[in-house]
Amino acid sequence: MYKDGDYDIVVIGAGHAGCEAALASARLGFSTCLFTINLDTIAQMSCNPAIGGLAKGHLVREIDALGGEMAKVTDRAGIQFRMLNMSKGPAVWSLRAQADRVLYRLSMRKVIESQENLDIKQDTVEKIIVDDRKVKGVLTSLGIFYGAGAVIVTTGTFLKGLIHIGLENFPAGRAGEFPSVGLSDSLRGLGLKIGRFKTCTPPRLDAKTIDFSKTEPQWGDEPPQPFSYSTEKITNPQLPCYLTYTNSETHKIIFDNLDRSSIYSGRVKGTGPRYCPSIEDKVVMFPERQRHQVFLEPEGLDTKEYYANGIFTSLPYDMQVSLIRTIPGLEEAEIMRPGYAIEYDFVYPTQLKHNLETKIIDGLFLAGQINGTSGYEEAAAQGLMAGINALLKLQGKEPLILGRHEAYIGVLIDDLITKGTSEPYRMFTSRAEYRLLLRHDNADLRLMDKGYEIGLLGKEVYQKFQEKKRLTDEELQRIKKTRIRFEGTDRDESLEQLLKRPEITYKFIEESSPSDKFLTPEIKKQIEIQVKYDGYIRRQMEMAERLKKIEEKKISEDFDYTSVKGLSKEVLSKLQEVRPANLGQASRIPGVTPAAISLLLVTIEKLKRQSGCKGAA
């Protein structure tokens, strides 16, 4: 066995999770090695060429506020930006961008390659080397050993990946790429419980063969708004997407050939995501629907490849061709790459702690799709947090755990490790009980202090943020104090009170009693939101505050749940599986009752005092 080096941190897989993890580690001065099976597919967008959307856009903003990279790369690679849900309230606005797949990949690679303390190696890690339940390093397919203080596994869909197209199947990590076979067994050998999920992709079409005149173009916002707080302006040319629809003829082809679909013939065993069903599923489950949307999304500025969003399928190639050609605009379309289903191994995430470290192996962290999630944004968020927490662990510091009231990232990780997931987990705003606090617009207010404290957020951005915060607070104070008489009323009211009225916007304040400071549109919007939502925000803050109290009741890692008499078998087994870190987390495990929490609380207190007595004696 050849030993090539010793690193503080080894990251396995250079997808969206791996890149964030490796960058976080290296930027904070830790020697880091990033392994990838293929150097040319660093930060590859495996599925749709888009970043963001509802709740996902929120995640990207949070990553940015903590000092991660995804937002900046998206801004550099973005070819269409749209703020979604503008007709609804600001808590559920969310940015979505179409990105140039190649630009995205190269832009991230450039960042990774220019990062100090970061080595990048093309090799397949086959084995995690562990001694006495503690990570020591990794062994690659070339038989090389790399020592590591902590290992972060971010392998996406590559673990025992198996691609299905029709009734054909073959091992692959993504279409055209090698899977990782040994590592999955290594993880299993360490005692981790592994499950199997599947996901589906649509065919990619050749623009030369598409008649766009039969479709509806959809342009992005003008001017495009960036994701990152540090991006001044989007400079790429912007492109439209095109909307077309399936029809009864399309549906008939699918119905008649279900036995040739890998999903419907029972060949794919893994569980797929309900929010991203194959076209086969859509047609079978909603037979009354006359048509389904198909979005033709550009894969990039310099390519003719279009992504047929909406037709996720695992039908055989010939059927894909026939069904595509029933769709207006696609009558003569040529498929450049067929759609496929992929099955892959994941690790049941209830085996992780809040810092994304496995409970059974010290120093082994998992992030991204390996934890049963789907989506680039969910992966990147975990990667960033795993990177940060691996470092904090090496330094012997307290982990960075974001609360459910602080960030979607907090909701994401807490959900995964507390509830597990029965399908690839995607973030929705409905998962956040404090949705009004977790807005797209205030990610900086929520998280930049933390990002700066850790050392990932640049000084310049942070100073800009502080200035914005100062101006916002001052203006909030001013409008509280300034009173004017609104026409048609008989007494003075503060500007703040007036702004609470549904028909009044900040523009009214600007016109009637403007600030003498220069306020950016962002600040004005912030003030409007904070004032208009005030009552609700406070209500949610109070709830969060109360929750914090029970989160403070810690449960030790080796707590013996069988010592709590009176718990039902079901509750006991759930508690033993999840081993919650505190009573708050325990109370969120499905099926754990308030009475069980009371029993737990009293028993913990009892044990604490007993050990206290011993200590004194």
Next chain:
Amino acid sequence: MFHDDTIAAISTPFGEGGIGIVRLSGRDSIKIVEKIFTSPKNKSLKDLGSNRVIYGHIKDPLTGEEIDEVLVTVMRSPYTYTREDVVEINCHGGMVTLRKTLELVLKEGARLAEPGEFTKRAFINGRIDLSQAEAVLDLIRSKTDESRRIAIEQLQGGLSEKITALRDRLKELCAYLEAYIDFPEDDIEIASKEDMLESMKEIGTELQKLLKTYDEARFFREGLSTAIVGRPNVGKSSLLNALLRKDRAIVTELPGTTRDVIEEYLNIDGLPLRIMDTAGIRNVQDIAEKEGVKRSLQSIENADLVIAIFDGSEHLSDEDFEVMEKIKGKNAIIVMNKCDLPSVFDKDMFASCVLHHASCILQISATRGDGLEELKDRIFESCLKDWKEGRDGVLVTNLRHKIAIENALASLERAISGFLEDKPLEIIALELRDSLDRLGEIVGAVTTEDILENIFKNFCIGK
């Protein structure tokens, strides 16, 4: 669930005596009681020293109605049973005012204590020592079982199904809103605003109906008021004692021994009876006795159920006929006592006199115990038949449930008005989720997963 809020409960046993205590513990105890308490000299509880007692009245701050004359004790943290601020309200008006007082403090921000919760806090805050930890755990366990048993019984009346149905309708509305919020680019048709509003209003009406049954079902909590009437010395007190199996009322051979109305609680298969043993109805001269008779007549007037008792061993007297007169039109059971003695009057004649206001005549011997079980059956039937008919058996009888429904309704109403005022949808969703959670306290929580399930079932998501 939370461990720092203010809890309240009636901390004296149900139905024993006229005096009872409503106890509060938690940081807002004093503030909450302050809102419903007035002292003659306008003294404030805030200024009261620890462990001091103050006299005054409990008033409903909304209506100004005076509930009870009370003594309030303020005990300040940390030298209290729970180490938190504790306030005890000594009520004097019996179960009805105790309940009313409890409901007021709950309305003002206290939370109904879980079984064993005062003791749990005492332990967690280090007030009780370790040796008692097991006892605390036992308490939580046993009371939990107890409350579950009660809950299950309460719910047998179909309340559970009713609430579940309403909860599921709310869940569907939530799913609609959430789908609309989370999948803006999917081609989904959600219900129109009018339809959703209509649906919310319907659910609101149903919740209001349920709340009404709580008042109507008060006898489940306070005991069905039952008057035992008859002329002196027919055996009213003997019957009461026989039902209670203890000597509570004074029984002598002298007519007119029972001079006051005696309240007793009796439980027949879970149906609580508040039995008033009344002074015998007769023409009297003695002033005290006169007052007793007056009260007897009053209690017949107010009673939900009357047990009219006659002496089968003696001839019917004018006073017996007066009793028959008084119980006309009441929900009454006719009992002929002393069936162990030879019967002296014509039963058929008697029956023809009384049967127009009672379905049958029971023969019992209060002293020997004959016919008592049959009497209990008859009491049970006569009270419950009304409930079985016409109300689909759905009845809110439990205060905890009532509060949950009230809270659910309040959130729902905020959602409705938000909708009408064109508030952003995520605000409406917030209120609806809140309403859903409240109903979940009765029939089990609805999780985000349940809502997502509903979305994926109803809408074709997947752009």
